[in-house]
Amino acid sequence: MLIREATPEDWPSIWPFWHEIVEAGETYTWDPGVGPDEARTLWMSPSARVFVVADGDRIVASAFLKPNHGGPGAHVANAGFMVDPGYAGRGVGRRLAEHVLDAARRDGYRSMVFNAVVETNPAAALWRSLGFGIVGTIPEAFDHPVHGPVGLHVMHRKL
Numbered sequence: 001m002l003i004r005e006a007t008p009e010d011w012p013s014i015w016p017f018w019h020e021i022v023e024a025g026e027t028y029t030w031d032p033g034v035g036p037d038e039a040r041t042l043w044m045s046p047s048a049r050v051f052v053v054a055d056g057d058r059i060v061a062s063a064f065l066k067p068n069h070g071g072p073g074a075h076v077a078n079a080g081f082m083v084d085p086g087y088a089g090r091g092v093g094r095r096l097a098e099h100v101l102d103a104a105r106r107d108g109y110r111s112m113v114f115n116a117v118v119e120t121n122p123a124a125a126l127w128r129s130l131g132f133g134i135v136g137t138i139p140e141a142f143d144h145p146v147h148g149p150v151g152l153h154v155m156h157r158k159l
Contacts (some may be wrong), residue, residue: 003075003099006050011040013059016083018043025145027121053096063100068113077109097130104130105159117153118142
């Protein structure tokens with residue numbers, strides 16, 4: 001599998017799994033009814049570097065990397081990750097996360113933060129294994145379709 005920077009032409013291949021994940025309403029705080037144009041703006045914002053994982057001609061995962069805030073806080077990175085559910089459990093997410101962490105270091109970021117990790121999201125274990133710690137949890141901040149109100153973790157690690 002190849003990890004590379006995304007191009008605008010990659011969006012039609014990202015959208016199906018992006019939509020499936022967000023529509024499920026279990027791991028992202030975005031509106032499950034968001035359409036492809038708004039979703040593209042959320043994921044491929046001009047302030048972000050976007051990466052994809054390609055398995056041959058098929059894009060199976062994507063991530064963005066951007067400053068969490070501007071100005072004096074611009075040295076803290078923020079990132080988002082999505083893996084096509086058909087590729088879950090194959091190490092794609094870990095490999096992409098390691099790639100993005102390396103890119104963040106090369107880009108001069110000093111740390112990375114995830115602002116809203118749903119506490120029931122299995123990816124939270126991946127983030128902990130990659131050195132992220134939970135710096136706080138906002139109780140009952142996410143209405144999970146299966147578990148009801150659950151917390152959102154703020155996770156951080158130095159780079």
